[in-house]
Amino acid sequence: MDEIKAGRFEKTLVSDDSAGEQLELMRGRGTIIESDDIEFIDVPIITPGGSILVRSLSFSMKRGDHVLVVGPNGCGKSSLFRILGGLWPVYGGTVRKPSLTQVFYVPQRPYLSAGSLRQQIIYPDSLRTMRSKGITDADLLSILKILDLDHLVASFPNGWDAEAEWRDVLSGGLQQRVAMARLFYNRPKYAILDECTSSVTLEMEKIMYEHAKSLGITLMTGKYIFTKLDAETRLKLEDEREELEGYLRAVPELERRIQELSVASAGC
Structure with a gap:
């Protein structure tokens, strides 16, 4: 995150570290709960091709909490949005939305x-x-x-x-x-x-x-x-x-x- 704040970013997939971890995460399924607010609890961000961008993401926002997600291309902004929009599956953790x-x-x-x-x-x-x-x-x-x-x-x-x-x-x-x-x-x-x-x-x-x-x-x-x-x-x-x-x-x-x-x- 320090590199992103400084405007420097080199994309390195988490999945490069462990192929076994990649397969294990992709076999899992998270929980989606309908809610008035948005909350991610220990949710991995994984592309359809199996690339693990984030092992575990947690955050929450309520109505009226306008959030700006800033970062260079490839850091996972659109991946997060696609999960929220129901376009990508939830492989673990809990998503309230x-x-x-x-x-x-x-x-x-x-x-x-x-x-x-x-x-x-x-x-x-x-x-x-x-x-x-x-x-x-x-x-x-x-x-x-x-x-x-x-x-x-x-x-x-x-x-x-x-x-x-x-x-x-x-x-x-x-x-x-x-x-x-x-x-x-x-x-x-x-x-x-x-x-x-x-x-x-x-x-x-x-x-x-x-x-x-x-x-x-x-x-x-x-x-x-x-x-x-x-x-x-x-x-x-x-x-x-x-x-x-x-x-x-x-x-x-x-x-x-x-x-x-x-x-x-x-x-x-």
Whole structure:
């Protein structure tokens, strides 16, 4: 942990020490207990491939206790989050956590479902479920305004019903903002934010966190140690990336137009 705090980290698997210990741990099964709070008691962190990252992890957090998990890539942040999200098994110890409906996982690269713009915001709900909750398109627009996304509705002829390959249409920063709009719509008790603000500005990141907390969502946030760049440099790089992504998204349309002009010129 001292190396991590100092910004130095070399990944060394615990499983390198003892193959026998690795097999023994993977044969075990831990206990999962539904609870309003989150608590790990002597829980090993083991990847699906059998790599033991942590022999025994213990910690607890209650609602309202916002936790920041900081460290370099490979130190186990995402592994912890995947266990909490029910994506990885518990090989030992005890995990107390809310039901999966009350824990919302927001990854660095969000899943964008097939379907309309509206469905990107209300996922995993269906339109029928949304209506049954008494939520309207006007309510969704209010969420988008918080994240400076309300222009998306007007930018498509079909508005909320517009369908597209959203991963290709939206930049990385817009995708991350859509994922946060999804979080605000679902309003779970807990949110696991796994480096999910890496492509947004510091100002937008602050808006995201403050609004999530105002909704009563308890946040467990994973952040990469970003020691070599100050905030101003990071902001400039993020702005430049957004601009370049915009140019790249325009390339297919430019190529199509060039082809049309070439055909027209050949016919003259």
